[in-house]
Amino acid sequence: NANEISTYSFRNIKILTIQKFGNKYLIPTKYMLSQQTIDALRKPTFDVWLWESNEMLSCLEHMYHDLGLVKDFNINPITLKRWLLCIHDNYRNNPFHNFRHCFCVTQMMYSMICLCNLQEKFTQVDILILMTAAVCHDLDHPGYNNTYQINARTELAVRYNDISPLENHHCAVAFQIFSQPDCNIFANFDPEAFKQIRQGTITLILATDMARHGEILDSFKQKVDNFDFTNEEHVTCLKMVLIKCCDISNEVRPMEVAEPWVDCLLEEYFMQSDREKAEGLPVAPFMDREKVTKPTAQIGFIKFVLIPMFESVMKLFPQIEEVMVQPLRESRDRYEELKQIDDAMNEKKKSENLTMGGKKK
Numbered sequence: 001n002a003n004e005i006s007t008y009s010f011r012n013i014k015i016l017t018i019q020k021f022g023n024k025y026l027i028p029t030k031y032m033l034s035q036q037t038i039d040a041l042r043k044p045t046f047d048v049w050l051w052e053s054n055e056m057l058s059c060l061e062h063m064y065h066d067l068g069l070v071k072d073f074n075i076n077p078i079t080l081k082r083w084l085l086c087i088h089d090n091y092r093n094n095p096f097h098n099f100r101h102c103f104c105v106t107q108m109m110y111s112m113i114c115l116c117n118l119q120e121k122f123t124q125v126d127i128l129i130l131m132t133a134a135v136c137h138d139l140d141h142p143g144y145n146n147t148y149q150i151n152a153r154t155e156l157a158v159r160y161n162d163i164s165p166l167e168n169h170h171c172a173v174a175f176q177i178f179s180q181p182d183c184n185i186f187a188n189f190d191p192e193a194f195k196q197i198r199q200g201t202i203t204l205i206l207a208t209d210m211a212r213h214g215e216i217l218d219s220f221k222q223k224v225d226n227f228d229f230t231n232e233e234h235v236t237c238l239k240m241v242l243i244k245c246c247d248i249s250n251e252v253r254p255m256e257v258a259e260p261w262v263d264c265l266l267e268e269y270f271m272q273s274d275r276e277k278a279e280g281l282p283v284a285p286f287m288d289r290e291k292v293t294k295p296t297a298q299i300g301f302i303k304f305v306l307i308p309m310f311e312s313v314m315k316l317f318p319q320i321e322e323v324m325v326q327p328l329r330e331s332r333d334r335y336e337e338l339k340q341i342d343d344a345m346n347e348k349k350k351s352e353n354l355t356m357g358g359k360k361k
């Protein structure tokens with residue numbers, strides 16, 4: 001019965017083995033980062049494909065140490081390791097929304113913190129919120145988007161009344177994980193500090209729902225020309241835009257790093273559209289394997305979503321133009337050339353088909 005509401009319970013949070021990290025000498029040297037890796041990690045040019053999970057975990061751990069978060073907030077370094085491992089175990093193996101995507105978003109956040117000297121503008125609480133929201137922002141993503149959840153009336157949509165069901169779920173899973181003492185990096189925080197981190201993290205994760213893109217960007221544009229780093233509302237809005245930038249920042253990366261992500265995203269889209277067809281639900285043309293190509297998928301997104309958002313952030317941080325906006329413009333130009341080639345080939349095929357059809361008769 002399609003209208004039946006089943007009881008929803010959280011997917012069990014995976015508990016991890018603790019002994020593994022009880023003794024630091026048990027950590028294989030392979031997961032010790034070289035100075036070269038540590039330096040490269042600070043830039044958007046970092047090759048996110050070279051690393052297996054344990055190496056990405058070491059990188060994330062390094063970022064928390066390097067930003068001074070472990071020291072300033074008295075985070076237990078072993079709890080940090082356990083928390084990250086638990087985070088890893090609670091991302092699913094989707095084509096796109098997987099642990100490597102979590103790593104990419106967090107690494108881009110770290111790059112922006114370094115590039116824009118955000119530690120001079122923000123408090124360490126803000127930096128902790130930005131990093132932690134990035135790490136947690138797609139936890140337990142099922143690989144099918146909000147529209148699917150709502151149209152298919154899934155347990156998640158029912159639980160969250162169709163209001164950003166996925167983002168609410170990612171965030172709830174994040175705080176389920178923090179509720180386990182072994183994984184609670186905030187264990188040493190006083191209740192007021194925890195409240196602040198929790199509120200900030202919720203706000204940022206919920207801001208990653210692309211259905212709110214226009215609303216959030218408009219609100220930022222209203223503030224950017226008179227931006228005030230002492231105004232809490234301004235700072236919150238900037239943090240929301242920053243996590244949004246990082247979440248969809250693949251095209252900022254070098255072409256060789258960025259392009260495979262498009263295949264991953266299309267694979268996930270096709271999985272959804274195939275299921276929507278099978279279940280008689282509406283299908284979006286940009287997710288349909290019969291209709292979409294890599295260039296058509298990317299051109300509009302880069303021109304109308306990515307470039308306008310990064311250009312408005314550029315007003316506050318002009319240093320991102322060369323490092324982030326220019327690569328976006330180059331990617332747009334490259335995909336436009338690829339589309340022209342695709343179009344020319346399709347024209348040729350069409351006329352060949354016409355000639356062949358003529359001969360047969």
Ligand SMILES: *[C@@H]1O[C@H](CO)[C@@H](O)[C@H](O)[C@H]1NC(C)=O
Binds near residue numbers: 146147148210282287
């Ligand atoms: C989610 O999927 C639907 C098709 O079911 C599509 O119309 C919508 O644009 C998608 N949303 C995003 C953010 O990709």
Ligand SMILES: [Zn+2]
Binds near residue numbers: 105137208247
């Ligand atoms: Zn994401």
